[in-house]
Amino acid sequence: MFVPKTALLALALVLGASAQELKIAAAADLSAVMQKIGPAFEKQTGVHPSFSFGSSGNFFAEIRNGAPFDVFLSADRSYAETLDGAGLTDQGSKVYARGKLVAWTRNGSAVQLSPDNLKFLTSSAVNKVAIANPEHAPYGRAAVAAMVHFKVYDQVKPKLVLGENISQTAQFAQSGNADVGMIALALALSDALQKSGHYVLVPLDSYPPLEQSGVVLRASKNKQAAHRFLDFLYSPAAQKLLHDYGFETPQR
């Protein structure tokens, strides 16, 4: 059979590259910061991390069904720990940062945000409130918990629209289809959202901590590099980036 040399070369490159690649399933709140952490890690180690972003619950279900990821970065502890309990991880889960929930609205909207509580969600200026689906997104659960904490959940419930993950939730608010988006601070600080809107932090004591947890998956064929990536998240460089993108980090 005739195979062009270039095709063989391309194949060799692909195979060669895959040995040095990490497949990372990451919660959507990490999408902005990982675009910075990924290249920094690659520069230091020569290993290329390729990210898939989505809701933690979706990845959890995929991994339970054998999705071929090396690392799973969850937006809360429960999913990582459940995988741990099921024996699907290598050496347990680690918390490397804490996420924060914010209420975001477009510039020029009639909504008056308040940093004290979530009573503003009940105002008539707010028709639709976007949250991530609490069934499988930790930020969605945090949003519901905060509304319950401030005793506005029953009033706000009819206004809720559910995003598949926190990125879609942000997109609902940013496109002007929802008046307020309950999203990750990490996303509110991204260029696109910073330009088009403003936010307030939801009081930290009103929802359970969003502990960003990482695990190396037992099925990974690249465990050594995977552990190096998790360790890298604790490095001063990565912790600074996480901090810049609105995560609370243990060292700072």
Next chain:
Amino acid sequence: MNWQALVLTAKLASSTSAILMVVGIPVALWVAFSRRRWKFLAESIVALPLVLPPTVLGFYLLVAFGSNSPLGRQYARITGSTLAFTFSGLLLASVLYSLPFAVQPIVSGFRAVDQKLLAAARTLGASKLKIYCQIVLPLAWPSLLTGLVLGFAHTVGEFGVVLMVGGNIPGVTRTLSIDIYDQVQDLNYGSANTTALALLTFSYILLCIIYKLNQKVLLWGTR
């Protein structure tokens, strides 16, 4: 089984296919009988949802529905709410998305009508409308039914667009396909299976009806 999602899906699919008939028949008549040179341009627009990923339609609808777009602002001014996350918004999306599934079979049906009959009617002085209503439509009824059923079935099976502009609101935009997706994500395989199996059976029976119908018509034709 999520009955709320089932009722919603049935409501969405039947409203969609009803609108598709009203919109689709004139479109199909025009596509089947027009001799304009630039017809292929419009034909291609109608057929677009066959080849486009639902994400393309979902994305543009979301942008168009939002308060940043003139269309979204006008709609919000008139009705006091946005189209996204509402039943009407989903209905509009479904009509656009299922249009070719209803129109294509109807066009084939219209084209299959014997040209001699039409020519004879014309020579006897029948108007265009009369020819359409009294010859084309009655002769092409199986393809009308096929278009209706396919439009209905395709709306039941819609997922990507609903996920993008629906907002997953129980009773308003959480359709059966979204409900199955949620169940699977939450590892409730039992209830996902109940709904999925019901949809599978329903779709199979529906298609059996269409094919049986077409077979019958084919047999009549050869007789």
